[in-house]
Amino acid sequence: MAPDGFQTASRLAQEGQFAAAEQAARRFARDNPRHPGVFSLLGRLAADGRAEEALAAYDQALALAPDHAPTVSNRAQALRALGRSAEALAAYDRALTLKPDYAVAWCNRAETLCALDRAEEAVESADRAVALDPTLAEAHANRAQALNALGRHADALAAAQQALTLRPAAPRALRHGGDALTGLGRSAEAEQAYCQALSLAPRLAEAWIGRGLARQAQGRHAEALADLDEAVRLDPDSADSRYHRGLLRLMTGDFAGGWDDYEHRWGREGFLRRSAPARLVALRDQLRIRAAPADLAGRKVLVVGEQGIGDQVMFASLLVDLARDAAEITCVCDPRLLRLFRHSFPQIAFVGLDRLGAVETAGFDEILPLGGLAYAYRQGRSAFPGAPYLSPSPEVVARWRARLGPGRPKIGVSWRGGTDLTGAAGRSLSPEALATLISIKGVTWVSLQYGDTAPVEARQAGGDAVTVFPASEIDDFEDLAGLVMSLDLVVSVQTALIHLTGALGQRCLTLIPSAPEWRYGATGATMPWYSSVELCRQTTPGDWNGPFDRVAAAVRAARESV
Template structure:
């Protein structure tokens, strides 16, 4: 506040009351002074400031307009901008600030105020320029650094925001708002530990309890610190029990901790607090699906979709549930709606792709499979152009491996066709499969990840080959079957070692795929109805820890060969499968070895099987030697084994008992 050099004694008295904080007395005296000197700009300015401080913004604006009209000093224009901003007249306020800057361009406080106004108007890039101008003139002003950081966050420039906020905190430490904003910037940069530290510091100072706790919880979820996340969201619910987002976060943390009832209660309360919000219903659907409460899950998913009919996440979840409950056509409709509203949503695309493939709509399914890669999957992209299926005028085509060894084996069924067509191929495969593929495809070259590209001119992942070559089921007629061969000497040696005159039946009962093992794996106890048939000699084809497998099989009529390491040696696994008369297996890589070798195999699929086995089929176009059996809903694996056992017995009638040549093809 500046005082004009010619202020009269009554005005001095008003100013003294003003400075003492007696705003009511100051206002009366300013009015009296203005009656004596109605054209005194300084008095109008001081009176306007007094009204502003009393939150009478309309009176403040009127007085300050008069001050500016009488004398357009930069200070008066700046004060007018402040009053207009308080009245919500933002464009007029901006014009007043700019008029002040035109008169006094080197005033840091005016640049600072202009930046604050532009930030409020959601014009962050202009606000950044204003704050930087203020800092050029007053580089030690902590408030400018703090507010510059906030504007940089709003502009989507979190890296610069971190630098600005840390500088501001060096100038003015212990600012909870700036610590919170620092956490936001670090969160956007996915620097979870640093963001967690910033949010915790803000909470420790007693500021931004709700928002900092919410963001802290979400960062801790990213770090999979479920207990810490639960504590953070509990702080948020304690500070604001009516905030649905806090209960949603708490539900997620409790669900991850396995506290499903607490998670259900938290999601339910979130849904009550925000009845028009789809997120709580979505999470209730996911939780109920996890608990196999499918009717409840479907009802919640339907509510989520009704609340947000254009939300791909909700539509995809409903599709997942309909798939799990055996309604593939309805599921496909959900996935296709999700893809229509969010074409780039990978979960929707891959759900739709898998459902189309399951229903035999192969071409349309393969066209969406580019979204199949998960964040944890290693890609072997060498930066080459994607191969379009046309012959190359020169050089070779790099074909690189898929996520799992079973996928590699299945998609390798397309290689004979490509080689026969004259394409020059180099394969980047799992090292365990290199000798297997070299024997099967003698003209195939091999490439190692990171090796010089040499004559490679184009590339394609193995899983994209069906998009070119298997767009309908009729295209499978071109496939070479079988297309892999085991090492003949190793197969013969294993056969001789296992042969006791009975047909050999290989058994695999478990998947090691952490993401999907549970629904498609059984125990050896579950397999006892199969193992009870003493007309067969059962041999373990199960890969994994040898000691664990031997311990599981102890006392059971199942041979476990300690000299075979099917997990680390594809040659061992292939030869062992090849010397069997028949295989019984759950859905794991053993099935793919059997199919590629042409060995008869009974595949025991869960009620909801993978896309490759399609819907309701007992055969597979990928592997003619396979017979698919499907678990019924609610059926235990032991009951399922008892139902498959007679099929194995019927198969025995086709085998020659008591011969050493039963496996010869």
């Protein structure tokens, strides 16, 4: 081929004539097999949709010129496209060792760190990219992605807007801006951002997911499901799209399809890092996924708790079903649940999650995550018995009743649930709303709040003090259960207390925001898990007046019954 063949291939690529560029590059490579630049070019031409070919081309280029930082960085991109994020991060680090001021590598490294659920490091990497090249729109977009992962949605929105200022038609920046708006509770605006992203990149599965979640937050469940179906169609192997579709299916009562999708949580890096103990993650390849009851009959089964303590309490209802089938069960759970679970399920052996590493797993026929039992035993609404399944020891209950003493009705209250990453703002009561709630007279309010109780400590609400017990006295869930069983009523926002109260069969009024968690269902005053829990739903975001009216009526009834 003519000496200028490589330049011709490069020019064609710059002009967007990619097929012609690839043909020219391949001809040149055939005649010049020791030219690293042509293999790097072939890698770039294959990068969009042919990541395996791109990786092979970059490897050929680096075999000839191992210290070429841009090629090392491009190779990292190919690894990232193949889902090999840990290897991609190592490659970016190698590129930055060769060229520390390489803004593009810092930028793409941030996206890879997000994929590994290392958001704080991702912000730092994006900040380095921005400092080196403030005009790099993708760096601002990746910074927005990382800030969203940290729950810093206002900062993420500002970063996304900066990216769009630099490049107005940037689908990923629009998508991350939509994620920020969703996190800020501005779901209608978020939907518009996702629509813009999809008009530019209709195959961007993450934007279909985002728009689906924005529509779900607005109560438009059929449209949301259609969006999530499209995300699954575009990327059938995406754990994110299947997981989010699963939660929506569960919310709307499609339990068979919902639990099937829900099992994809084990493919999500964020879930593994935040919601599963490290030892359970190490056992992932040994977990029995989508087990049927027949698979468990007569077997020796190890069940391992996952997610938060409220999830473990909720999914513990499934141990009742498993106990009818399995020959022998050991369950690993949060140490705070050990006393209560042991008293409630004497036929099951319980071990604290902090001792999971000492459990000899080879002695079990099957190892299952606790939430995975739902696939086996809750395939339809009729499969939820709704009956109480936890009970503290009578001695614990008697001790609390004696301590609380006789007199006017005693009502437990919890006003804050979740974190910045799990929608705490939307599901918690403001100080003003809390003051309105506990100002109802003629009852004894008892704090059941986990953590900071400063908003009610020593507070006089219309002359009625709120009783607060030291955290050390109710941190163990058998002690907390004994206190709950000694009350006349519980009023709470979405938190683990709901699951405990429902599992005990104690009456609970739950204050539900307009966009609730999946487990509370899309509509209605009841949830399938517990027959004693009554849902008081918002009809307008942020407006608790309707739910508070129901609570006030229940409190008055309790007061008049004494």
